[in-house]
Structures are given as C-alpha cells and as structure tokens.
Amino acid sequence: MSLKKNYLYNLVYQVLVMILPLITVPYVSRVLLPQGVGTYAYTASIVSYFSFLGILGIDTYGNKLIAMSRDDKRKMSQNFISLYFLQLMLTTASLIVYLITAIFFIQQDRSIALIQTISLLGTVIDCSWFFFGIELFKKIVTRNIIIKLLSLAAIFILVKQPSDLPVYTAIMCLSIFLSALIMWFYLKGRIMIVRVLLRQIMSHFKPSIVYFIPGIALEVYFVLNKTMIGVVANNSEVGIFDYADKIRMMALSVVTSLGTVMLPRMAHTFAVGQIEKARDYLLKSLDFSTLLAIPLMFGVAGIAEEFIPWYMGDHFLKSIVVLIILAPTIVIMAWSGVFGTQYLLPLGKMKAYTASVYAGAMVNFGVNLMLIKPFGSIGASFGTLAAEVAVTLVQLYFVRKLIPFRRIVPKTIYYFMAGLVMFLLIRMTGSVMGASILTTGVQVALGCIVYFAIIVAIESVKRDGMVYHEFRSVLQRKRNR
Known part of the structure; x- marks a missing residue:
C-alpha cells in the first residue's frame, strides 16, 4: 500500500483514538466537572504505568520486527507468536501486581482505579503492533470507527451527573479492551500456526528491553505530569491540564501519524540496504511535518481564547493559558518524531534515542518539581514544553550530519x-x-x-x-x- 494511503489511514486512526474524549468534552466537562475529569485522568495515569511495564517495549519492537520479516510468512508468524507469548506473560504479571496495588494501597478513588483494570486487560490482548508492521492500517481504522461510535452513544445515554464517574470510566476502559479484542479476528489467514520454544520466546526479551529503556523516559514526561499534579496539587488541576493536553494531542496527531506509517517503511528500507532512498524519505517527511505543524501550532494558540469557553465551559478557563503554552510543542514534537521515530529507531541507534528521551524526562521532572506546587497545571505545561525542547535538541545533535539543513x-x-x-x-x-x-x-x-x-x-x-x-x-x- 502507498505511503499516502497509509498516512491517511493512520491519520484517521490517530484522530479516532482521540475523538471520543474530544467529541464528549463539552458534555463531560459540564457533567463531571474538573474534579471528575481529573479523577479519571489521575487514575488512568497510574494504570498506564502498569500497562507500560507489561508491554515492555514490545509494541515498538514488534512493529519493527514484523516489518523486517513480512516477506517471509513463516518467519513473520514465528516472530509474532513468540513475541506475543512474551507479551502475554509480562502483561499478566503486571495486571496481577496492579490489582494488588489498587486493592491494598490506593485509598482515595479506589473504585475508579479498580474499574481501570479493564483497560489493562486490553494491553494483555493487544496485537495492533502486528498490523502496523505489515502496514495494514485500514483494519485498525475500521475497528476504531465501530468501537468509538458505540462508546460515544453510551456516554451520552448513561452519563448524566457527577456521580456517574464510574460509568464513564467503565465505558472508556471497555472501548480500549474491545478495540484490542476485535483485532484478533483479522489475524486469520495472515499468520501460520507454528511451534515456538521457550528459548525463542525469551530471545525477544533483551531486544524489547532496548526499546523499553527509552520508553521509561517517554512515560515520565507523557504521564507523570498528571500524576504529579494530582499528588502535589489536586484533581481539578489534573482535569484542566488533561483537557488542554487532549486538544494539543489531537492537533499533533495530524503530524505524528506520519511517523507511525514511516517506522515500518524506514525499517524495511534500511533492512534491504536502500540508504539513499531512506534519506530521501526522511527529507520529504521533515518538510511535510514542518509544513503541517507550524499552522497547527499557530492555529491552536490563536483560537484558544475563544474556543475553550464555549467548548469546555467556564470551569476550564485556565486551560486557555495551558493550551497556549503547550502549542509550540506541536512543531517541536513533529521534528523529534522525524529524527527519532523515522531515523534513530529504524536504524537501531538506541543509545542516541535513549539519551534524548532521558534528557527530556529529567528536564520535565525538574521543572515540574519547581513549578507545579505554585502554579499547578500551568507549571506542568512549562515542564512539558521544556522537556520537548530538550528531546529535540539532543536528537538534532545526533542527526546533524545526515540532514542537509540548508535545504530545510x-x-x-x-x-x-x-x-x-x-x-x-x-x-x-x-x-x-x-x-x-x-x-x-x-x-x-x-x-x-x-x-x-x-x-x-x-x-x-x-x-x-x-x-x-x-x-x-x-x-x-x-x-x-
């Protein structure tokens, strides 16, 4: 399938991943208020750590591994089955630890935290990385359209007042679980049933760790903001930050969709030794990402003051400032998406990629520590901006000899x-x-x-x-x- 079609399919996929919370924002923000929205986001941030620990970099590593072996069906099938068994063992262990944590150690919001277990089950059965690896984005998009529309209807029908937060949480988590479950029906005929040994399963552990290590830092500055706001400030501030961040990520998905499409294509191109072709892909991708990211940045910042009041309601007016501060990250992350996802990862330059994301994590944690207590969600937004700048500057250093910036x-x-x-x-x-x-x-x-x-x-x-x-x-x- 062509890159243009894959990009469009993945663009739709990325938008649909975000579309349910964004379509329901005007309704949910007024029904659940910042406190309810923040409670959901805070507990979701906690469960995401366990999901991340369970998947152990398998999603990114699996994407690349399937892409590199897709020309040999038997080898691809062996890779998928052995890698999924590893995922199953790790995510099941993570699920058990999370349940113990939620039951014995989470006092406030325990019932919501337990409902969030459903989304963790979705991680256990997730195999979407296989379809990314074979560049079959149409199936993923179809899956999301069905699930998201059903979830949308359920929210408007069943969530009526602040006390319906458990119902809202269950709907959101079930959408994640069912999205993962449906993909198994599309596997028929695409893989062969082959025997795998324990040593083949465990052979994937070390490579997955390589992708997991930079992911730790990514998890820190993508999720830690909400956790730290909830601990240091309050759940209302989490809600204010979370909804501004959702709008930012919706705009960003238009650009980052290209990175998801390009990762398997770049991995395959490098694997067959077409270095000049890969370089050409990279330059075109950087140009295209910049072309889209700059108007998105200015657009999000430009409409924030008039958009937030009618869209979210007066309880979220502070989100205006948060969104304006976050807007430049759209361009910054578009560039880091090209340098990191489309070059460093496919080429296996994990040390360079790891250095960049750890730089971002340390900067994010430090700025958050200084600014969240006095400024709440606004302080966290400065932490996110500083982190993204740090990541991109480090990656820029490592790719400086590859990209002719005079042309860009x-x-x-x-x-x-x-x-x-x-x-x-x-x-x-x-x-x-x-x-x-x-x-x-x-x-x-x-x-x-x-x-x-x-x-x-x-x-x-x-x-x-x-x-x-x-x-x-x-x-x-x-x-x-």
Whole structure:
C-alpha cells in the first residue's frame, strides 16, 4: 500500500483514538466537572504505568520486527507468536501486581482505579503492533470507527451527573479492551500456526528491553505530569491540564501519524540496504511535518481564547493559558518524531534515542518539581514544553550530519512567516467576534485559506516546494483524463 494511503489511514486512526474524549468534552466537562475529569485522568495515569511495564517495549519492537520479516510468512508468524507469548506473560504479571496495588494501597478513588483494570486487560490482548508492521492500517481504522461510535452513544445515554464517574470510566476502559479484542479476528489467514520454544520466546526479551529503556523516559514526561499534579496539587488541576493536553494531542496527531506509517517503511528500507532512498524519505517527511505543524501550532494558540469557553465551559478557563503554552510543542514534537521515530529507531541507534528521551524526562521532572506546587497545571505545561525542547535538541545533535539543513531552513522560514500572518488574522477575528462556535469555525477556515494561499504564492514564484508540486501533479492528472 502507498505511503499516502497509509498516512491517511493512520491519520484517521490517530484522530479516532482521540475523538471520543474530544467529541464528549463539552458534555463531560459540564457533567463531571474538573474534579471528575481529573479523577479519571489521575487514575488512568497510574494504570498506564502498569500497562507500560507489561508491554515492555514490545509494541515498538514488534512493529519493527514484523516489518523486517513480512516477506517471509513463516518467519513473520514465528516472530509474532513468540513475541506475543512474551507479551502475554509480562502483561499478566503486571495486571496481577496492579490489582494488588489498587486493592491494598490506593485509598482515595479506589473504585475508579479498580474499574481501570479493564483497560489493562486490553494491553494483555493487544496485537495492533502486528498490523502496523505489515502496514495494514485500514483494519485498525475500521475497528476504531465501530468501537468509538458505540462508546460515544453510551456516554451520552448513561452519563448524566457527577456521580456517574464510574460509568464513564467503565465505558472508556471497555472501548480500549474491545478495540484490542476485535483485532484478533483479522489475524486469520495472515499468520501460520507454528511451534515456538521457550528459548525463542525469551530471545525477544533483551531486544524489547532496548526499546523499553527509552520508553521509561517517554512515560515520565507523557504521564507523570498528571500524576504529579494530582499528588502535589489536586484533581481539578489534573482535569484542566488533561483537557488542554487532549486538544494539543489531537492537533499533533495530524503530524505524528506520519511517523507511525514511516517506522515500518524506514525499517524495511534500511533492512534491504536502500540508504539513499531512506534519506530521501526522511527529507520529504521533515518538510511535510514542518509544513503541517507550524499552522497547527499557530492555529491552536490563536483560537484558544475563544474556543475553550464555549467548548469546555467556564470551569476550564485556565486551560486557555495551558493550551497556549503547550502549542509550540506541536512543531517541536513533529521534528523529534522525524529524527527519532523515522531515523534513530529504524536504524537501531538506541543509545542516541535513549539519551534524548532521558534528557527530556529529567528536564520535565525538574521543572515540574519547581513549578507545579505554585502554579499547578500551568507549571506542568512549562515542564512539558521544556522537556520537548530538550528531546529535540539532543536528537538534532545526533542527526546533524545526515540532514542537509540548508535545504530545510529556507522552507521553515517561509512556513513560519505564513503561520504568523495566519495567527494575527485569527486573533483579530477572535477579538471582534468573541467566544462562540461560529467564531471558531471562521477562525479555522480563515487560517487554512490564508496559510496555504501564502505558501502557494511563494512556491509558485520559486517554482519549487511540496505544495507546488502536489498542485502540479493534481492538474496533470486532470489533464490526462
């Protein structure tokens, strides 16, 4: 399947992973309030540690391993079965430890923590990494459409008041579990039943650890924010940060979808020795990611003041500041996604990748420790921003000889200038129209038109650039018809 189709399928997948909480935000934020939202996010952050410990880097390692062996069905089947047995052993052990922890050590919110066990069961049976490895994104998208629509309906029907937090938690966790369960029906005919020995199962342990080690740091600065806010501040501040972060991640998913698509493609390209082709993929990916990430950054920051009040309600007004602080991470993470996910990981440069994410984790923890107590969710947002800057700077150091930045910097400058013009017009529109759904619609439409009009104008003069060549390609296809 082509990279364009895979990107579009994975884009839909990433959006759907986020779509349920985002569609329900205006409703849930007003029903459960920051306290309920924060309690759910806080307990989910705790269960995510056990999920992460159980999966032990198998998701990323499995993606790469399946991609490298997909031309040999028997070998691929052997890799899948042996690796899944390892996953089953580790995640089951993690599940047991979590249950003991929830029953004997969690005092506050224990009932919600126990319901969260359902999502951990989803980790036990998850095999989506196999489908990422064979680049079969259509199945994953189909699965998510069904589950997310059912979950959406259940929330609106069953969640009516703050006391329905356990019901909301159960719906969210069941959607994770069922999404994982459905994928097993798609495995039929794709793998062979082959015998695997214990030594083959355990042979994957050490490579998985290699991917797990940098993942520890990633877990720290993706999840620790919410845990630290809950411990140092309160659950309401967790809710304020969590919903701003969801909006940021929704925008970011448009860009990071490309990284998930490119990881198996880059791993396969490197495996067959096509180094120059891989380099070309990398440059195009960096250009495309920057082209999209810059307007998303300016757009999210530009609409925040008018968007948050009507979308989340007055209880979440503090999320405006949090979202504006987090907005630059969209560009920063787009770059680190290219440097890390599309180059360092496929090429097996784990020491460099590990160094970058540990730098981010240490920076995040340090800034959080200083700022969360006095500033709550705002302090955590500065911690996230600082962490992402640290990660990208370290990765940039390791890829500096590979990427000809002289070809990238000029494009980045005019992308940035177009984004800045877009931002100023969005802010002027918001100031005049005020907070409403109509305002947000006008801001988004105006921003898209202005940004891409400027890019097209510049690239038409230069007769070069991604958007220019895409327009020419479309026109040429129409003429050929």
